[in-house]
Amino acid sequence: MNVIEVNNITKHYLLGSQTVEALRGVTFGIRQGEFIAIMGPSGSGKSTLMNIIGCLDSPTNGTYHLNNKEVSTLEGDELAGIRNREIGFVFQNFHLLARNSALDNVMLPLKYAGFNRDDQLTKARETLSKVGLESRMNHQPSELSGGQQQRVAIARALCMEPKIMLFDEPTSALDPEMIKEVLDVMVNLAKEGMTMIVVTHEMGFAKEVADSMIFMDEGRIVEKADTKEFFANPKNDRTKLFLSQIL
Secondary structure, three states, rough: OEEEEEEEEEEEEEEEEEEEEEEEEEEEEEOOOOOEEOOOOOOOHHHHHHHHHHOOOOOOOOEEEEEEOOOOOOHHHHHHHHHHHHEEEEEOOOOOOOOOOOOHHHHHHHHHHHOOOOHHHHHHHHHHHHHOOOOOOOHHHHHHHHHHHEEEEHHHHHHHOOOOEEEOOOOOOOOOHHHHHHHHHHHHHOOOOOOEEEEOOOHHHHHHHEEEEEEEOOEEEEEEEEHHHHOOOOHHHHHHHHHHHHH
């Protein structure tokens, strides 16, 4: 059964007097426990699509079903409620509160969700341990490396026990030597059966972990295929050109 069903999604923005078509008829589905990696050039619509899937934005047209519930027509508090219950979102930038410890940063969504203090502490400590930061819980972001800060952000997303994890270029702001520690956490999540969508340019990681690949260009899905097939035998000329330039 698909936990995500996106059907003919479009997204238009007004830029001055011009209409920008960020998404043009995007359709795909994701099964429970599936790991999909999304690739494409800058401006291809990847982040716009992730924001819609993550209930941070709504499509202009088309439908989006999450666990058989149509969410494309929801707004405001209803959309936020689904986002907080169902989805964990990790961004390129960490969005940590600078004066709060790692533990306090992870506790924040639990506090807003109404958990009591003891439960907040227990769940936050468990989640930070899960991402290998049990010895850094009381450190502020300025005392952590970029990779550690991103792992705090992952822990914060995981603490609400989301059904789906979204990662939008989670390693692009990191120094090369810090990338592996973040990817290792994501590999472990995939092994545990977490449903995941990742926008990434990390080819080796995508080849190793993703079940299937999506390539986007100019607001459209140009190609969607099993990972092995995608890299070994891409069908679309635009996909072939993109892969030839980065592999």
